[in-house]
Amino acid sequence: MVPSSYLDGRIEGDKGYGASLWKQLSEECLKWLKTKPSKSVLYISFGNMVSLTPQHMEEMAYALINSNMNFLWVVRKPKNAKLPEKIIESTNEKGLIVSWCNQLETLANQAIGCFVTHCRWNSTLEGLSLGVPMVAMPQWSDQMTDAKFIDENWEIGVRPKLDKFGIVRREELLFCLEEVMGGERSLLLIWETADQHASFATTFNGIYESKLIATSYKY
Template sequence: MAEEHNKTNNSSPHVVIFPFPSQGHINPLIQFAKRLSSKGVKTTLITTIYIAKTSPYPNSSIVVEPISDGFDDGGFKSATSAESYIDTFHQVGSKSLANLIRKLVNEGNHVDAIIYDSFVTWALDVAMEYGIDGGCFFTQACAVNNIYYHVYKGVLEIPLQAAAPPTVTILLPELPQLQLWETPSFVIKWMRLMRPLMVVGPTVPSMYLDKRLEDDDDYRMSLLKPNHIECMGWLNNKPKGSVVYVSFGSYGELGVAQMEEIAWGLNESGVNYLWVVRETEKEKLPKSFLANGLIVEWCRQLEVLAHEAVGCFVTHCGFNSSLETISLGVPVVAIPQWTDQTTNAKCLEDIWGVGIRAKTPVTRTNLVWCIKEIMEGERGAVARKNAIKWKDLAIEAVSPGGSSDKDINEFVSQLSPIKC
C-alpha cells in the first residue's frame, strides 16, 4: 500500500536534492527524494540543463530545476576531460545554483536544506552563503568512506602503494582485514567526519523492497536508452535461473584484451547470457565474435535482476549495482575496475558471501570457472542462500520501523518548518 503522506503544501519543509550528473549518482538521490516526498517533504531535484533536455523526469511529486554545468549543449561528453568538466561545473554551477536559490526564495519557496552529492562539495559553500543547512550524501559504501576518513586523518599514508609492500594487510576500525588491492583506487582529500551519519538505503525503487511508494518501479531518469522490449522478450523465453546477466555500468570502460577474454569466456561457459555493451564499447569486441547470448546497449537493470530467468550477475561492483543485486537476491561474479569497486567486491565475496571475485586481469578460463561455480557449484548454492538473506534484510531496513526508515524520519523531524 502506498504511503498517504505524499502531498505537500506551502507549510511543508522544503529540501533541495543535488546529485552529481551521472547515472550512478542520480539514481540513489532520486530514490531519497521520493522517500522524503512520501513523508510530506517538498522536494526539488537539481539536474543540469543538458540532462533536463535529453532525459526529462516524469514524476509530478518532485519538482526538477535545471542549472548550468557550463556544457549545456553536450553535457559531460562534450568536456575535454573529466577534470575539465569538474572544474567548469564548480565555477559555473556554483553561480547557477546561487541563482536558483534566489529564484526559489523570490517565488516563496524557502529552502530548509540542501542535500548535495559528495562529488559537489562546493554546494555547501553556496548553501552557507544563504543560511541554508547542508547535508552530504555519500553514494558509496560506508566501508569505503571509512577508508577515506583514515587516509585523511593520516592513519593510512598515501599513495598506499608507496607506503607499504603489497603483502601488508590493513586493519581499520569496524572493517575486516584488507589487502592493499582491496582498498579504493583513489582517495578524496576532503573526506572527513563532520556530523553523525544517517543510513537511508538501500536506495532502490520501492516496488522491489517495501512496496510503499505508489508506481515506484524505476528510477525514471535514464541517461541511456534501454533495449527494454528486446531484453524482456528474450528473458521470457529462458528457463528459471539459467541466465547470466553481465554489465559494467554506465561509465566503466574495459581494455580491448579484457573485452576479448570476457567475450570468449561467456561463449565458452555455455550458459545463456545477457550482456550490456554500450555503443562506445562495441568496437572492442573481437572481430570474429559471434555471441551465443544477447548483447544490448543498455537495459533496465532492476527488471532484469528481478526476472526469474536470471541466476547470476557478472558485475563491475559499482555501489548501485551492488545494492541492487543484494536487494533482488541475485548472486554475483565480481570483476571490479576502479575507485570503490575493489572494496565493494571484498564485501560482496567475503563479508556478505553473495559471490565470487574473478582474478584480474580476467582470463576466459577463470571467468568460465567463476560462472560455473555460481550457477552449478557449492559456493553458488551458499551465495544464493546468503543473497536471499540480505534481500530480506534490505526490505526490513526500509519498511516501517526499519533502520533506514527511522533515520529518514529523524532527518525529516529535524527540518525547520517554513517561516511565512
C-alpha cells in the same frame, strides 16, 4: 535506496530513481528473457562509465562462449566492434548483446541467475536487494572495497583473480561463473545468502542500505 516496487511495494508508483540514463528494458530483451528458465541467465554490465580494454573484452567474450550459458551482455555501442566474431554468432541462441537496458528491471527478472558487475555501490546494492549472486570485477576506487565485501563478508558472490598483467583470464572467469551458477559453493552458500539479503531488504527497505554501510565499517 532501491525503489519500493522492487521490494516491499509499500510506496505506490515508486518504480525508479527519478532520473535514468537508460530507457525502459526493450521488448526484445523482455521477450528473450521470457524464453529462458529461472536463474539461467548471466547478466553482464559495467555501467555507463567503465570502458573495458579490447583484451578484457576478448577474455570476457570467450569465457561466455566457453560457459555455454545463456547471457545478456550490455555493451555500449562504441565497443561492439571489438567483440570476437564467435560471440556475435553465439547470440543467435544463447546470448543477447544490447547497448542499454534498465538494470533494476533486468535484475528483478526471474531468468537472471548471476550478475557480473564492476561493483559500483548502486549496482552492488541492487544485486544484494534483489537477491542476485554476483561475480565481482571492480575497476577502480571504492569498487575494490565493494568487491571484497561481496566475496568475503556478505558472501553473496565470488571475485576472480587477476593475472600479473591485471587481467581476468577467460579460464578464471569461467571458473567463477560456474561456481555461482552451479558449483558446490553456489548451492550451499551463495544462493542461500542472496535470498537472506533479498528478504531483509524487502522487509526493511528504508534501513537496509544503512545497515550494509554500518556493517562494512566493522571491517
